[in-house]
Amino acid sequence: AQKITQTQPGMFVQEKEAVTLDCTYDTSDPSYGLFWYKQPSSGEMIFLIYQGSYDQQNATEGRYSLNFQKARKSANLVISASQLGDSAMYFCAMSPSGSARQLTFGSGTQLTVLP
Amino acid sequence: DTGVSQNPRHKITKRGQNVTFRCDPISEHNRLYWYRQTLGQGPEFLTYFQNEAQLEKSRLLSDRFSAERPKGSFSTLEIQRTEQGDSAMYLCASSSGLQNTEAFFGQGTRLTVV
Numbered sequence A: 001a002q003k004i005t006q007t008q009p010g011m012f013v014q015e016k017e018a019v020t021l022d023c024t025y026d027t028s029d030p031s032y033g034l035f036w037y038k039q040p041s042s043g044e045m046i047f048l049i050y051q052g053s054y055d056q057q058n059a060t061e062g063r064y065s066l067n068f069q070k071a072r073k074s075a076n077l078v079i080s081a082s083q084l085g086d087s088a089m090y091f092c093a094m095s096p097s098g099s100a101r102q103l104t105f106g107s108g109t110q111l112t113v114l115p
Numbered sequence B: 001d002t003g004v005s006q007n008p009r010h011k012i013t014k015r016g017q018n019v020t021f022r023c024d025p026i027s028e029h030n031r032l033y034w035y036r037q038t039l040g041q042g043p044e045f046l047t048y049f050q051n052e053a054q055l056e057k058s059r060l061l062s063d064r065f066s067a068e069r070p071k072g073s074f075s076t077l078e079i080q081r082t083e084q085g086d087s088a089m090y091l092c093a094s095s096s097g098l099q100n101t102e103a104f105f106g107q108g109t110r111l112t113v114v
Helices: none
Strands: A004-007 A008-016 A019-021 A024-027 A033-039 A046-052 A062-069 A073-078 A090-095 A109-114 B005-007 B010-013 B019-024 B030-037 B044-050 B055-056 B065-068 B075-079 B088-095 B109-113
Touching: A004 A090, A004 B088, A008 A019, A024 A033, A024 A073, A033 A062, A033 B030, A033 B088, A046 B005, A073 A090, B005 B088, B010 B019, B019 B088, B019 B109, B030 B075, B075 B088
Parallel strands: A008 A109, B010 B109
Antiparallel strands: A004 A024, A019 A073, A033 A046, A033 A090, A062 A073, A090 A109, B005 B019, B019 B075, B030 B044, B030 B088, B044 B055, B065 B075, B088 B109
């Protein structure tokens, strides 16, 4: 069984500053994939970034980077230069296959960017 | 709009009624997923199709739930004899075989059972 834990129900950040959203995971699978999704108030889940368990480098996508620490089983999302449009719910997720099927999601972190 | 489309966006039904939701994935995507999201929680996996074949089903998918994807294009999710506990957002997502790590989600169907 896989489990994702997001311990920050809500976070605030000043516009243009960086913010880190925490995610820890638990799995017995030797290979897995880690994902971050953004869910604005409109409801759809927007894919942000992916990290494979065997990837040597931390994933980056524009202003998003994933701080992957395998030994600590953590996959924190770092958003640099926050923008007002970043205000949303953020979900960490994982899958046993590294593909997008059978995703297990955490409970989410509500990020609010302050002007 | 070439994204994942879900209909209806909202559905209110009386307990005991049957409901059906439709999902139109991105046209070239052969993989389709259904998830359920209750208030304040992350989505939970329900089922997965590759083309028309339903390859995986969660234990959450009780016998009152059935999903189909005839011809490997759109998909339907039917809930029979709805219960109040079925009230949730039902999300559909699709991905291609080549870029399988990125799933594109629709805006969901919000079901309220009264």
